[in-house]
Amino acid sequence: MIPEPVPSPPTDNWQKRPSWRERFGHVPWFRRYEFLGGLFLLLLLLAFFLPPFGRPESALAWMEIVVFFLVVLFWAGIILTDIEKPNWLKAIAAVLIVLVFGWLFYQYSGARWNKLVHAFFNWDVLNSTGSYGSTTSAWIELLAGLWLTLKLAFFSMIFGTLFGLILAVLRNLHDPVLNFFLTIWVDFFRAIPIIVLMMLIYYAFPYLGITLSGVVAGVLTLSLNSSAYISEIFRAGIESIHHGQVEASRALGLTTMQTMRLVILPQAIRVVMPPLASNYVAMVKDTAICSVIAILELLKTAITLQSWLANPTPLVAATALYLVILIPMARFSSVLENRMKARGISRAFASKKG
Amino acid sequence: MGEDRALMIDVIDLHKYFKDHHVLKGLNQKVYKGEVVAIIGPSGGGKSTFIRCLNRLEEPSSGKILIEGTDITATRTDINRVRMEIGMVFQSFNLFPHLTALQNIKLAPIHVRRMSEKDAEERGRQLLKKVGLQEKASAYPDQLSGGQQQRVAIARALAMQPNMIFFDEPTSALDPEMIREVLDVMDNLAKEGMTMLVISHEIGFIREAATRILVLADGCIIEEGTPNEVLKHPQHPRTQDFLSKIL
Numbered sequence: 105m106i107p108e109p110v111p112s113p114p115t116d117n118w119q120k121r122p123s124w125r126e127r128f129g130h131v132p133w134f135r136r137y138e139f140l141g142g143l144f145l146l147l148l149l150l151a152f153f154l155p156p157f158g159r160p161e162s163a164l165a166w167m168e169i170v171v172f173f174l175v176v177l178f179w180a181g182i183i184l185t186d187i188e189k190p191n192w193l194k195a196i197a198a199v200l201i202v203l204v205f206g207w208l209f210y211q212y213s214g215a216r217w218n219k220l221v222h223a224f225f226n227w228d229v230l231n232s233t234g235s236y237g238s239t240t241s242a243w244i245e246l247l248a249g250l251w252l253t254l255k256l257a258f259f260s261m262i263f264g265t266l267f268g269l270i271l272a273v274l275r276n277l278h279d280p281v282l283n284f285f286l287t288i289w290v291d292f293f294r295a296i297p298i299i300v301l302m303m304l305i306y307y308a309f310p311y312l313g314i315t316l317s318g319v320v321a322g323v324l325t326l327s328l329n330s331s332a333y334i335s336e337i338f339r340a341g342i343e344s345i346h347h348g349q350v351e352a353s354r355a356l357g358l359t360t361m362q363t364m365r366l367v368i369l370p371q372a373i374r375v376v377m378p379p380l381a382s383n384y385v386a387m388v389k390d391t392a393i394c395s396v397i398a399i400l401e402l403l404k405t406a407i408t409l410q411s412w413l414a415n416p417t418p419l420v421a422a423t424a425l426y427l428v429i430l431i432p433m434a435r436f437s438s439v440l441e442n443r444m445k446a447r448g449i450s451r452a453f454a455s456k457k458g
Numbered sequence: 459m460g461e462d463r464a465l466m467i468d469v470i471d472l473h474k475y476f477k478d479h480h481v482l483k484g485l486n487q488k489v490y491k492g493e494v495v496a497i498i499g500p501s502g503g504g505k506s507t508f509i510r511c512l513n514r515l516e517e518p519s520s521g522k523i524l525i526e527g528t529d530i531t532a533t534r535t536d537i538n539r540v541r542m543e544i545g546m547v548f549q550s551f552n553l554f555p556h557l558t559a560l561q562n563i564k565l566a567p568i569h570v571r572r573m574s575e576k577d578a579e580e581r582g583r584q585l586l587k588k589v590g591l592q593e594k595a596s597a598y599p600d601q602l603s604g605g606q607q608q609r610v611a612i613a614r615a616l617a618m619q620p621n622m623i624f625f626d627e628p629t630s631a632l633d634p635e636m637i638r639e640v641l642d643v644m645d646n647l648a649k650e651g652m653t654m655l656v657i658s659h660e661i662g663f664i665r666e667a668a669t670r671i672l673v674l675a676d677g678c679i680i681e682e683g684t685p686n687e688v689l690k691h692p693q694h695p696r697t698q699d700f701l702s703k704i705l
Contacts, residue, residue: 351515352552352611356566356618357542366565369558 123188135186143179150175159214169212176204210455226417234409242409242418249405250425256319256391256401260326261384266328268334273364274343275335293332299393306397322394322401330387337383341376342368378444381437388430403425463490465527466622466653467512472521474507474677481507483677486523489622494654496668496685500700503675505657509624513537513544513657526621542570545615545623549631551607558584560595563617568672571618579583580618585613589643605636612643622653629660659704665689673697 124131133139150172155165180197183189211218234245275286293301302325309316316324344367353363395404406422467489474482481504489495498507504546510516512523514530514537523530530540549698553562563582573581586592589609593700599607608628615623625644629637641663648654648667658664664671664685671688673681673696692698 139589335691346551346552348552349554352546352548352554353513353566355513355541355544355546356614357570358566359538362569366569367554371554373558 117204123189123396124368131188131326135188138177140182147172147175147179155212157211160212169208171210173204184294195418196219198361203303224420225418226415229413229415229417230421232413234412240377241420243259245405245409246402246418246421247427248428249400249402249422252319253402254387254429256322256326256394256399257384257388259323260330260387260391263323263327264330264334264387265380267331269338271331271335272338275339276364278358290332290335293328294336296329298325298329298390301329318394318399321397322399323355326387326390326394329390330383333383334380337376337379338372341372344375345371346449375444381433381440384413385433385437388433389426392426416431463492465489466491466493466525468522468524469512470524472508472511472523474504474511474516477521478514480510482679484516485677485679486594487672487679489653489655491653492651493619493630493670494648494652494656495666495670495672496664497617497655497672497674498700499672499674499680500696501636505674506531506626507663508674509626509657510601512624513524513541513546516648528597537667539681542618543621545612545618545620545625547608547611547625547628550600551604551611551628551631553607553611553614555599556702558596559591559613560600562610563614567617581617582613585616588616588646589613599689603636604617605639608632608636608640608641612640612647616647620622622655623647625654625656625658626686627647627657661689673700675700 150168153168154172155162155168160166160169160272180201187326209215230242232242234240234242238245271286271290275283302322305316306318306321307324310322345428349367349371350363353367354360356457358366378381391401392403394401395407398404400408402422402425409418410416460499465488467487469485469487472482472485472516473480485508487536497509499505501559507516510575512530513527518531521531522690525540526543528539528540553559554565557565560579562577562584563585564575567578567581568575583592583595591606591609591613593651594602594606594610599610600612600674612623628644629640632640641660644656644663646655654665656664656668668685671681671683671685672679673688673692673694681692681697689698689701692701
């Protein structure tokens with residue numbers, strides 16, 4: 105008699121890791137909820153005996169703090185390394201570590217919190233009248249600085265992108281002589297520190313009979329610098345388009361420029377968007393360099409207010425304003441990047457920063 | 459071949475070098491209106507290079523190429539005007555991935571022939587119908603199968619109303635079950651009297667549609683004749699060897 109074929113084990117959950125019970129036949133004692141619950145009670149007990157606020161003096165108090173912290177780490181560590189624990193419990197454990205560490209530091213580091221707050225987070229200072237001869241409050245001046253920063257960034261983006269695009273298209277003509285000079289040009293503006301270039305343009309150009317206002321000099325510098333990077337980004341984007349595309353359009357009778365405009369660039373733009381966006385983030389940050397040529401953009405405003413009010417809070421406020429603008433931008437560029445990855449388009453380009 | 463028919467392509471002593479590599483060694487060839495010339499031969503024999511020299515996707519190193527009487531190697535010739543008259547279909551389709559099938563077809567008539575948007579649209583739809591893809595007008599190339607893409611590519615070439623079409627291995631990148639649909643379209647074109655140069659090893663298609671076969675090996679035309687002559691009674695030993703391998 106032919107034996108029945110043995111049914112093969114189900115294979116649909118082959119990716120799942122075996123549970124503790126499947127692996128050992130039981131859950132290890134330290135991963136049991138009874139143990140973790142008991143440990144938590146011990147934690148509460150230890151917390152009750154923590155020394156009062158201020159730098160502790162006795163060795164016993166120090167030991168108490170250290171033991172408390174280690175037990176918290178141990179407790180959270182067990183939960184976080186256990187794939188069978190629910191996610192909400194892990195989230196609580198993670199938050200608890202951060203809170204406990206912060207709390208202990210706040211309580212026992214002996215830091216002079218009042219002075220720190222008075223110096224760097226003295227928001228009342230921002231309500232007082234701004235710098236010399238000003239009638240508005242420091243807040244308003246900071247916002248005016250932010251507005252100027254955004255304007256600088258906007259125009260630098262426009263001119264930098266246009267100029268970079270032109271450089272990239274010229275490079276794509278593959279003319280050896282032209283390429284030689286373009287390479288020198290691009291390398292020069294990539295190599296020279298922006299701050300040096302800006303000071304040269306603002307302070308040295310007047311001797312050549314070219315006097316530029318601060319804002320124009322700033323935008324010019326940032327555009328020249330970013331166009332060098334952006335041209336490289338565009339060039340990589342253009343080169344990433346398969347050569348068959350050029351052949352197909354040329355075979356149809358399109359001219360070189362029509363091919364570029366109608367076929368290559370529309371495809372290259374999609375590839376180029378993520379590195380371009382991250383370059384724009386860097387450009388907004390680079391506007392801070394304009395403070396060296398006395399443009400009252402956000403950083404310069406903050407520095408001026410700092411010395412006028414004899415308090416560094418404006419700097420912290422300026423930082424906050426930069427973050428409010430830049431974090432969404434950075435997020436946006438990551439979203440673009442992920443979308444590109446999802447579409448499977450390769451991006452083998454080095455962007456400027458971050 | 460009758461002299462009464464218009465001379466479409468006249469190649470005189472065409473040489474092509476890639477650096478030191480002599481790819482085409484003095485080809486001479488005349489193609490008349492309505493001919494379907496199949497070009498076969500071992501890979502590396504210069505088939506693609508030959509066909510690409512004829513619309514100057516490759517620059518000929520020396521020799522003359524006359525397309526409908528125009529010397530395309532002369533510097534004053536506007537090559538884009540000549541290319542308008544030559545359709546080209548590639549092995550890898552080379553459709554524009556950012557445009558729909560219909561937009562792919564419309565692009566060149568609008569920007570090169572200066573056709574109006576409306577006429578181009580109408581012509582595009584006609585051509586899509588002709589290649590059997592009227593319902594795929596708004597599909598992007600990556601939503602089409604290989605065979606469908608190649609048929610759109612043929613429609614795109616036809617949209618310029620060319621006087622001749624070159625096919626550079628149009629079916630070699632296709633899965634076997636899609637070859638037929640592309641060959642059918644090409645068959646119909648041949649029946650309509652289109653002048654065609656076809657690099658292909660689809661012997662069935664060649665036997666039926668081609669009026670002449672060129673065998674290219676090592677940069678020379680080693681044999682030419684009707685499909686019957688060449689396929690049944692090859693003279694040159696290299697042709698015999700080649701055919702014995704692919705048949």
